[in-house]
Amino acid sequence: MSAAPDPAAPDPATPESDAAPAGPLLPELAYNFAYLDEQTKRMIRRAILKAIAIPGYQVPFAAREMPMPYGWGTGGVQVTAAVLGPDDVLKVIDQGADDTTNAVAIRGFFEKTAGVATTTRTSEASVIQTRHRIPEQPLTERQILVYQVPIPEPLRFLEPRETETRQLHALAEYGLVHVKLYEDIARHGHIATTYAYPVEVAGRYVMDPSPIPKFDNPKMDDCPALQLFGAGREKRIYAIPPHTRVRSLDFDDHPFRVQRFAEPCAMCGARGVYLDEVILDDRGGRMFVCSDTDHCETRQAEGHHGGMWGGAPGAAA
Amino acid sequence: MYVAAKGGEKAIRNAHRLLAKRRRGNPNLPDITLAQIAQQLTLAVDRVMAEGSLFDPELAALAVKQARGDLIEAIFLIRAFRTTLPRFGASRPVDTAAMLVRRRVSATFKDLPGGQLLGPTFDYTHRLLGASAGVEGQYDEVDDATDHVAVLAGAAGAGPMPRVTDLLGADGLIEPSPADAGEEPFDITRTPVTYPVDRATRLQTLARGDEGYLLALGYSTQRGFGRTHPFVGEIRFGDVEVSFFAEELGFEVSLGTLQLTECQMVTQFTGTAQAPPQFTRGYGLVFGQCERKAMSMALVERSLRWAELGEEKGAPAQDEEFVLAHSDNVQATGFVEHLKLPHYVDFQAELDLVRRMRAERAAEAGPEAFEEAAE
Incomplete structure (x- = not known):
């Protein structure tokens, strides 16, 4: 399933040849390593350094317009481009999977513009760009996890104005978030936030962990890997340095709890992992499989099988 | 399997x-x-x-x-x-008074120095679909010499075509245009914007903002949501020269010409204790012939200036952060369309929650309530 560069694949960075008729037009364009020019990368690195120095604080940065749409990972792509070196091994996941279309497109972008090695194996990657998940396999201090972030502001849906939320952060005035969580409990009996669940970083800033399920929140705490968050459209970068305390907000009488699945993965039999629900037919048939495809395939290769395992992965695709 | x-x-x-x-x-x-x-x-x-x-x-x-x-x-x-192009500096301010004018109309004066020049416009056409509307024929009889008025500064027999706002400004009837401070303007493509913004940032953001979005916002001010009593002082469209001061050479070099549409909206201002009654400006400037956009931009620009003019706030078009932060259609379309990317993981979390809450409620209230909730 590793993504070999395909000469027939459309080029995301240059106009397609069939659209360019004869005539004096663009000269052949050459792009810098990892697309962005060095000045821009330096600017992004400065923002990253500041973000690491102030864990959980949203650092404004002059996000560039990228050749993929806003909301599709431009922030993560810029952060990855700024930290990527020629010796890095890149893994890109979306919803935990390496083969979802947007993950494929972003991995292809860096194969093309940076020529770096890519992998689907969590253990082999030095940089992992992710949307909506943290890999099941614990990360190490040799790895960087880059999150794609749609809305970096944890207070945004409580207070839409940047001018206001800036002040609330400056004063560490996070009462609004607690009121929201409390109202959930009053109304539903428990906290009804299931993803993008707010966390407090290093005892100071409240941070949006990006729309990962709250199942993944505990993995952020004391994580040996550097965690970087890029929001391109909103022009913000923030970070969790290695081994930083990350606490999901809660109450003494309503402690933070993660989702639990009743069944194990139907393919690899794993328990205690995040599962995708797959609808099998129109008569209510469904199954649950690992959202983290690498984790699932590794376990299958090691001989773990779930109830619906039918052979080596990919054999019947 | x-x-x-x-x-x-x-x-x-x-x-x-x-x-x-x-x-x-x-x-x-x-x-x-x-x-x-x-x-x-x-x-x-x-x-x-x-x-x-x-x-x-x-x-x-x-x-x-x-x-x-x-x-x-x-x-x-x-x-x-x-985004991949190097930026080597800021040009000198372009002078729209020295424009090679292809169209120029004023709604505030019947006649004025330089005259009214309709130019290539849909105005006053009958919107009748078909050949009789002039898609075919007609065009070859037009004499290109009447296509524009050469008013480039220094050209023989013609001075700059004065802008209506300059004529009003001579009597102090309209607020002066802010003076050029000579500083390099803020660049929204190179620096993250923080609110509130300065004039350059506001104008840049509006100039690249979505035409339809600005049209609707401008329209809303006409319908009473933050009314500014506007008049089209002037719209002009034509070619202007762009020049660049090259530090290495020590003089200005011309980079070529580009086409611009400029709209000066003249709006009412009743004055305050400090300032006498005076007209104010709303400004629109857009590449190419984009008249609807330039006019909409001018209306919205003026609306956003409520604070400095001591006006009351209350209309959507006056809300700076709301207006500017949502004007970019590339940002907007990207984020709206990202909803078609997979969201399995988050949806799974919500699905789990809804199932759990339904189960809890069913257990609490018995089967009747559950059926009701399912409807």
Whole structure:
């Protein structure tokens, strides 16, 4: 399933040849390593350094317009481009999977513009760009996890104005978030936030962990890997340095709890992992499989099988 | 047996091949050329240049073609290309009084120095679909010499065509245009914007903002949501020269000409204890012939100035952060359309929660309540 560069694949960075008729037009364009020019990368690195120095604080940065749409990972792509070196091994996941279309497109972008090695194996990657998940396999201090972030502001849906939320952060005035969580409990009996669940970083800033399920929140705490968050459209970068305390907000009488699945993965039999629900037919048939495809395939290769395992992965695709 | 869906790469490749085929359409028909797009779909090209923030008709034509006529997609292509271009400095301010004027109308004076020049406009055409509307014929009888009025400063027999606002300004009837401080302006493409913003940031953001969005906001001010009592002082469209002061050379060099539409909206202002009654300005400036956009921009620009003019706030078009933060169609379309990306993981979390809450409620209230909730 590793993504070999395909000469027939459309080029995301240059106009397609069939659209360019004869005539004096663009000269052949050459792009810098990892697309962005060095000045821009330096600017992004400065923002990253500041973000690491102030864990959980949203650092404004002059996000560039990228050749993929806003909301599709431009922030993560810029952060990855700024930290990527020629010796890095890149893994890109979306919803935990390496083969979802947007993950494929972003991995292809860096194969093309940076020529770096890519992998689907969590253990082999030095940089992992992710949307909506943290890999099941614990990360190490040799790895960087880059999150794609749609809305970096944890207070945004409580207070839409940047001018206001800036002040609330400056004063560490996070009462609004607690009121929201409390109202959930009053109304539903428990906290009804299931993803993008707010966390407090290093005892100071409240941070949006990006729309990962709250199942993944505990993995952020004391994580040996550097965690970087890029929001391109909103022009913000923030970070969790290695081994930083990350606490999901809660109450003494309503402690933070993660989702639990009743069944194990139907393919690899794993328990205690995040599962995708797959609808099998129109008569209510469904199954649950690992959202983290690498984790699932590794376990299958090691001989773990779930109830619906039918052979080596990919054999019947 | 179940095998999870694979093959994202192959699917993407096939989809893009199909896109290329659909873009070409029926191969028995001649391929549309970039020159045809640039010459015959001028206003589409102009809009792409304006909102793409890059003045290059050939590239804009290419973008229109590559985007199959989807102008926001074309604008996106231009922006993604623009971002890779080096920026070597800021030009000298362009002088629209020295414009080679192709169209100039004022709604505030019947006649004025330089006259009214209708130019190529849809105004006063009857919108009758068909050959009689002049798609065919007619055009070859037009004498190109009447196409523009040469008023380039220093040209023999013609001075600059004064702007209406300059005429009003001479009597102090309208607020002066802010003086050029000589500083390099804030660049919204190179620095993150923080609110509140200065004038340069406001104008830049509006100049690349979505035409439809600004049109609706401008319209809302006319319908009573933050009324500014506007008059079109002047709209002018034509060619201006752009020059650059080269430090190494010690003098200005001309970089060429570009086409601009400028709109000066004259609006009412009743005065305060400190300032006498005076007209105020709303300003619109856009690449190419984009009159609707320039007018809308001028209306919205004026609305956003409520605070400095001591007006009351209350209308959507006056809300700076709301107006500016949502004006960019490349940002907007990206984020709206990202909803079609997979969200399995978050949806699974919500699904789990809803099931759990329904189960809890059913357990609490018995089966009748559960059925009600399911309806």
